[in-house]
Amino acid sequence: MKAATIRDVAERADVSVASVSRVLTGAGPVTETTRKKVMEAVEALQYVPHSGARSLSTSKTQTIGVILPDLYGEFFSELIRGMDVGARGLGYHLIVSSSHDDAEEASAAIRSMRGRVDGLIVLSPHLDAANLATSLAGRLPILLMNGGAGADRPSIVVDNHGGAVQAVEHLIATGRRRIAHISGPTGNLEAESRLAGYLEAMARANLPTTVVEGAFTQASGHQAAADLAARPRRPDAIFAGNDMMAVGAMLALQEAGLAVPEDVALVGFDDVPIAELVRPGLTTLRIRIAETGRSALERLVRLIDAAGAAVADTACEVVRPELVVRPSTDPATQARTASGDRPREAADSSFLKGENPQ
Amino acid sequence: MKAATIRDVAERADVSVASVSRVLTGAGPVTETTRKKVMEAVEALQYVPHSGARSLSTSKTQTIGVILPDLYGEFFSELIRGMDVGARGLGYHLIVSSSHDDAEEASAAIRSMRGRVDGLIVLSPHLDAANLATSLAGRLPILLMNGGAGADRPSIVVDNHGGAVQAVEHLIATGRRRIAHISGPTGNLEAESRLAGYLEAMARANLPTTVVEGAFTQASGHQAAADLAARPRRPDAIFAGNDMMAVGAMLALQEAGLAVPEDVALVGFDDVPIAELVRPGLTTLRIRIAETGRSALERLVRLIDAAGAAVADTACEVVRPELVVRPSTDPATQARTASGDRPREAADSSFLKGENPQ
DNA sequence: CTGTTAGCGCGTTCAC
DNA sequence: GTGAACGCGCTAACAG
Numbered sequence: 046m047k048a049a050t051i052r053d054v055a056e057r058a059d060v061s062v063a064s065v066s067r068v069l070t071g072a073g074p075v076t077e078t079t080r081k082k083v084m085e086a087v088e089a090l091q092y093v094p095h096s097g098a099r100s101l102s103t104s105k106t107q108t109i110g111v112i113l114p115d116l117y118g119e120f121f122s123e124l125i126r127g128m129d130v131g132a133r134g135l136g137y138h139l140i141v142s143s144s145h146d147d148a149e150e151a152s153a154a155i156r157s158m159r160g161r162v163d164g165l166i167v168l169s170p171h172l173d174a175a176n177l178a179t180s181l182a183g184r185l186p187i188l189l190m191n192g193g194a195g196a197d198r199p200s201i202v203v204d205n206h207g208g209a210v211q212a213v214e215h216l217i218a219t220g221r222r223r224i225a226h227i228s229g230p231t232g233n234l235e236a237e238s239r240l241a242g243y244l245e246a247m248a249r250a251n252l253p254t255t256v257v258e259g260a261f262t263q264a265s266g267h268q269a270a271a272d273l274a275a276r277p278r279r280p281d282a283i284f285a286g287n288d289m290m291a292v293g294a295m296l297a298l299q300e301a302g303l304a305v306p307e308d309v310a311l312v313g314f315d316d317v318p319i320a321e322l323v324r325p326g327l328t329t330l331r332i333r334i335a336e337t338g339r340s341a342l343e344r345l346v347r348l349i350d351a352a353g354a355a356v357a358d359t360a361c362e363v364v365r366p367e368l369v370v371r372p373s374t375d376p377a378t379q380a381r382t383a384s385g386d387r388p389r390e391a392a393d394s395s396f397l398k399g400e401n402p403q
Numbered sequence: 404m405k406a407a408t409i410r411d412v413a414e415r416a417d418v419s420v421a422s423v424s425r426v427l428t429g430a431g432p433v434t435e436t437t438r439k440k441v442m443e444a445v446e447a448l449q450y451v452p453h454s455g456a457r458s459l460s461t462s463k464t465q466t467i468g469v470i471l472p473d474l475y476g477e478f479f480s481e482l483i484r485g486m487d488v489g490a491r492g493l494g495y496h497l498i499v500s501s502s503h504d505d506a507e508e509a510s511a512a513i514r515s516m517r518g519r520v521d522g523l524i525v526l527s528p529h530l531d532a533a534n535l536a537t538s539l540a541g542r543l544p545i546l547l548m549n550g551g552a553g554a555d556r557p558s559i560v561v562d563n564h565g566g567a568v569q570a571v572e573h574l575i576a577t578g579r580r581r582i583a584h585i586s587g588p589t590g591n592l593e594a595e596s597r598l599a600g601y602l603e604a605m606a607r608a609n610l611p612t613t614v615v616e617g618a619f620t621q622a623s624g625h626q627a628a629a630d631l632a633a634r635p636r637r638p639d640a641i642f643a644g645n646d647m648m649a650v651g652a653m654l655a656l657q658e659a660g661l662a663v664p665e666d667v668a669l670v671g672f673d674d675v676p677i678a679e680l681v682r683p684g685l686t687t688l689r690i691r692i693a694e695t696g697r698s699a700l701e702r703l704v705r706l707i708d709a710a711g712a713a714v715a716d717t718a719c720e721v722v723r724p725e726l727v728v729r730p731s732t733d734p735a736t737q738a739r740t741a742s743g744d745r746p747r748e749a750a751d752s753s754f755l756k757g758e759n760p761q
Numbered sequence: 762c763t764g765t766t767a768g769c770g771c772g773t774t775c776a777c
Numbered sequence: 778g779t780g781a782a783c784g785c786g787c788t789a790a791c792a793g
Contacts, residue, residue, distance in 0.1 A: 047542070048517070048542060050769095050770055050771085051770065051771060051772095052770080052771095060779080060780085061779065061780040061781075062770095062771080062772090062780085062781095063772085063773075063779070063780060063781080064778085064779065064780080065771095066771070066772055066773080067772095067778095067779090070772075072772090072773095073773090073778090073779095074778055074779090075778075075779090076778060076779090079778085079779085093514050093517045094517070094518070094770090094771075095517060095518030095769090095770050095771070096515060096516075096517060096518040096519045096771095097455060097458050097459050097464065097518035097519055097769090097770080097771090098459055098518060098769070098770030098771040098772090098785090099518070099770080099771055099772075100455050100771090100785090101455050101456055101459050101769090101770080101771075101772095101784095101785045101786065101787090102770075102771045102772045102773080102784080102785055103771085103772065103773095103785085104785070106455065108498070108519075116480070116483065116484040116487050117484060119477070119480070122474070122477070122480030122483075122484075125474065125480075125483075125499075126474040126475060126480075126501075129474050129499060129500075129501050129502070130502065133500075133501075133502060138498055138500065138515075138519070139498065139499055139500075140466070140496055140497065140498045140499075141483075141487060141497055141498075141499060142487075142491075142496065142497075143484075143487050143491075144487070144488070144491060156451050157454060157496075158454075159406070159451045159452070159453060159454060160452070160453030160454040160455035160456060160457070160786080160787095161454045161455055161466075161496070184405070184406055263680075292680055296680070299682075319677050319680060322621075322650055322654070322677065322680075322681060323680060323681065323682070324657075324681070324682050408785095408786055408787085409786065409787060409788095410786080410787095418763080418764085419763065419764045419765075420764090420765095420786090420787080420788090421763070421764060421765080421766095421788085421789085422762090422763065422764080423787095424787070424788060424789085425762095425763090425788095428787095428788075430788090430789095431762090431763095431789095432762055432763090433762075433763090434762065434763085437762085437763080452786085452787080453785090453786050453787070454787095455785090455786080455787090456769090456785070456786030456787040456788090457786075457787055457788070458769090458787090459769045459770065459771090459785090459786080459787075459788095460768085460769055460786075460787045460788040460789080461769085461787085461788065461789090462769070518770080518771095
């Protein structure tokens, strides 16, 4: 008892497979009579077109692949969510492939996408990702979001440097001077840009710098902050490379008996959902993550539709983070951000709101 | 300038396509000489096999589809993460399809998977999902995780009823009597089981019940708790239908000037990562979400491999939630859960730890 | 061990 | 308007 094919339908409806195809795809002229016969047969046989075969025939899979380093943490899940929304809106499917630690694995993952997707969104922190993507994809439209200067390929990057500068300047403006930075892992382009921004802003203000390397994980942020808190000349502010580390740092500081922001002010990066839920609410640099994801997907689809002629879109779109001040640096904002609802959602596209989560 | 096909490789290597196929798939006997010639041609032409064509030929896509209602919130993202880990381990890809509000849409989504995946994991809260899946998939292996009694199909369900009973009994054991419940949305099977468990446990203890309906979202939990806090005979404990609502409730209570757990104790459900990060840490019923996801995927693959003969596996696997006591019901646990690191991760499989998140 | 050929399931020219 | 044939790119029989 195998699934019915287009041939079975044609036979039962007593027409040719071509007619069945015409009816089902809606393309080509068809008599109402045959249309009806076909539909009846389809119904009777519970026929469902085989998208794999269709893809091979049309060389369109209606699927886009997302290559990313990890699925852990809210950043990536939000991004995926946004992409998924965009994909569904355009009739595309999303195939995710994560946890490619080294370049070798990532390259294999990209390779295995050929014939399976119409385009790729690559978020690889590996330095040579751009080259990899270029060489391995064999003329597959690719959108880079790996944090590197997009070279001359379509890409989207976050202005990490500018965001970091904003963070530091905000801390300075609120009277902080001993500002430490918990950086992301060495080799990660995003992490390095944020670090560079921190260093530049501090240098400009003529302040001494302190950097502890983290790994973009909550645990590493916790450890780094514990370290900083124990130092004789403890900082009066910490700028963490991302929100997860900031959250870890916040807990570490509180465990050490330090008050946030009174003793130590704290700033994160990304504005993941949890940033608003911790207490005190976390000041951070907002990237509209889900929206960025959707936008990325839509741009890739545009690229796909344009096909070869798309030499036009080779730009590197820059996403500028927006400073969101919360109680972790400014107690006065307490009232505003104390709500359990997320005010920002009201401003964003409605797709950002989850209506029926488990 | 199109991508090279197997024919191009065969031509350049001066062998037949069959030989190329043998070399590339590793199946069948091949001389070292031809192997070398083929590999050279592959290298020269930058050839990458077209997985779509291969799938059509082998009727194996090495892809499994996940149908879920939403991607919002940590529950689903954790689940997907676990599935992704399992998939990669078994050489499978994951294609996600979410936000199917009504049964119609979900059914269309399932249908569109034909020829694209080897099996399906369906997490639909729609009551008739089981039927839908059955009728629409045309002999596609399916694993149900929709919370309903799996009928006689392979499925995984959480013991929501038992978990809810545990929650209530814990609250009673810690001296609470006016225990309210913020339920999930009507029509959601998980929500209804949890509600039933609450009602049963309360009845057994001969305590009066109070139920406010939420929507499994943080915002709805916030609103429900604000409502409860304003009542003349305010509860001294709240059991929320999931962690997101519990977090919303916690913030609402704190805004109302109530102390957790002193004035109102709070229990959630799921044990999403954030449950440990809010203050006070949230007592909840732990489902090893990522692990459950991985396990589900592995089981589905087993089902796929077994193919037709798999009448054996028709069981309904039950996941039993484990009560995790944190300060939101018991201040004495403060010290233990104050750490920014997640102790539980040490106990779980290492794949649960994110090493390189953005 | 290797080459030839027939499908996998569908879309799509072309004549009719 | 309709049907027969070919091709998408690859794997798997079957001969040689």
